[in-house]
Amino acid sequence: MSDDNHTDGxxxxxxxxxxxxLAFIVLFSVSATVHSIQAFRYKYWIIYPTLVLGALVEVLGWSGRYWSSQNVTLLTPFLMQISTLIMAPVFFSAYDYVVLGMAINRLGPQYSLLQPKYYFATFITADIISLVLQAIGGGKASSSAAEGAPTQSATNIMVAGIIFQLVSMGVFIGLGIDFLLRATAEKPYAFRVRQIERNNAKKAQKAMATGERKDSNGTLVPTSSDDTRVTGMNSTQEKTEGDLEAQKGHVSEEYEHQHIRAWWILLIGVGISSLMILIRGIYRSIELTQGWTGHLMTTEMYQNILDALMMLIAVGIYNFIHPGYLLPRKKTWKGYH
Structure with missing residues (x-):
C-alpha cells in the first residue's frame, strides 16, 4: 500500500x-524478453517495434513511478511516468492492426469493408495523432500541476487525444466484428468481390503477358508448349495417379482447415488485446475529466488495475497466442508472415 504519511508535495x-x-517492472520486462526471443526464433520482425518496444516503454514508466516512491516530491520521475505510460498503448494497438489485417488477407478480404493493407496505415496514423495530443497535453499539464498553475486547458488537450484514440479503437473493433460476422455467415461485400475480381483479372493478364502461369499451390511457373499430359498412360498408371491426387487433396484440405483455425485463434488474441486498450482508454478519459485532484487520479488502485493490468494483458496475451505457435514456420524475415 502507498504511504499516506509522505504525500505532502x-x-x-x-x-x-x-x-x-517493482511487480509491473518485472512483469513487463519478462513479457518484453519473451517476445524478443519469440520474434527472433520465428522471424517476426514486426514484434520488435510494436510489442517489445511498448513493453519497454511500460518498464520505463513504472521505473519512473518507483523512483517517485523513493522521493515523491521530485518532478522528473513524475513527468517521466506521465509521458511514457500515455504512449505505451499505441505500440500494442499497432500490432493488433497488423494481425487483423493479416488475418483478413488470409481468411477472406471480401468480408472486410476495408482492404487489409489499409488497416495498419489508417489506424496507426490515428494513433500517432492521438499520441501527439496526449504528449503535448501531458507535458503541459504535469508541469503546470507541479508549479501550482491551472491545468484545465492542458488537460483538455490530453482528453481530446485519448477520446480520439478511443474513437479510432472503437472503429477498429467495429470493423473487426463486422468481418467476423460476415466471414462466419459467408456474406461478402459485393463491391469488395468486384474489386477482388478486377485485381485478379489484372494479375492474370500480367501473368499471360510475361509467359507465366500458377500451379495448384498458387506458385508462378513458366508456361511451355510441351506442358501437356501424355495420353498414352495405361489404366493402372491412371488409377495410381488418381489415388495420389485424392490423397493430396485430402491432406491439403485438412491442412487448410487447421490453418484457418489458427487465424481464428489469433483473432481471439486481437479481440482481448483491443478490449484491454479500450477499457484503459475509457478509464483515462474519465480520470482526466475529473481533474488532477479527482478521485481516480489520486487513488493508486485504479492506476494499477485499469491501466497497468489492462496493458499487461494487452501485451502478454501474445506471449501465449503467438503466430509462431499457430502458423506455418517462416523461413525468412520478409513480410509479417
Whole structure:
C-alpha cells in the first residue's frame, strides 16, 4: 500500500507503492524478453517495434513511478511516468492492426469493408495523432500541476487525444466484428468481390503477358508448349495417379482447415488485446475529466488495475497466442508472415 504519511508535495496525491511498481517492472520486462526471443526464433520482425518496444516503454514508466516512491516530491520521475505510460498503448494497438489485417488477407478480404493493407496505415496514423495530443497535453499539464498553475486547458488537450484514440479503437473493433460476422455467415461485400475480381483479372493478364502461369499451390511457373499430359498412360498408371491426387487433396484440405483455425485463434488474441486498450482508454478519459485532484487520479488502485493490468494483458496475451505457435514456420524475415 502507498504511504499516506509522505504525500505532502506529491503530484500524485499519494506515494506510489514500491511493491506494485517493482511487480509491473518485472512483469513487463519478462513479457518484453519473451517476445524478443519469440520474434527472433520465428522471424517476426514486426514484434520488435510494436510489442517489445511498448513493453519497454511500460518498464520505463513504472521505473519512473518507483523512483517517485523513493522521493515523491521530485518532478522528473513524475513527468517521466506521465509521458511514457500515455504512449505505451499505441505500440500494442499497432500490432493488433497488423494481425487483423493479416488475418483478413488470409481468411477472406471480401468480408472486410476495408482492404487489409489499409488497416495498419489508417489506424496507426490515428494513433500517432492521438499520441501527439496526449504528449503535448501531458507535458503541459504535469508541469503546470507541479508549479501550482491551472491545468484545465492542458488537460483538455490530453482528453481530446485519448477520446480520439478511443474513437479510432472503437472503429477498429467495429470493423473487426463486422468481418467476423460476415466471414462466419459467408456474406461478402459485393463491391469488395468486384474489386477482388478486377485485381485478379489484372494479375492474370500480367501473368499471360510475361509467359507465366500458377500451379495448384498458387506458385508462378513458366508456361511451355510441351506442358501437356501424355495420353498414352495405361489404366493402372491412371488409377495410381488418381489415388495420389485424392490423397493430396485430402491432406491439403485438412491442412487448410487447421490453418484457418489458427487465424481464428489469433483473432481471439486481437479481440482481448483491443478490449484491454479500450477499457484503459475509457478509464483515462474519465480520470482526466475529473481533474488532477479527482478521485481516480489520486487513488493508486485504479492506476494499477485499469491501466497497468489492462496493458499487461494487452501485451502478454501474445506471449501465449503467438503466430509462431499457430502458423506455418517462416523461413525468412520478409513480410509479417
Amino acid at each position: 506529491s503530484n500524485y496525491g499519494y506515494t506510489p507503492s514500491p511493491a506494485w511498481c
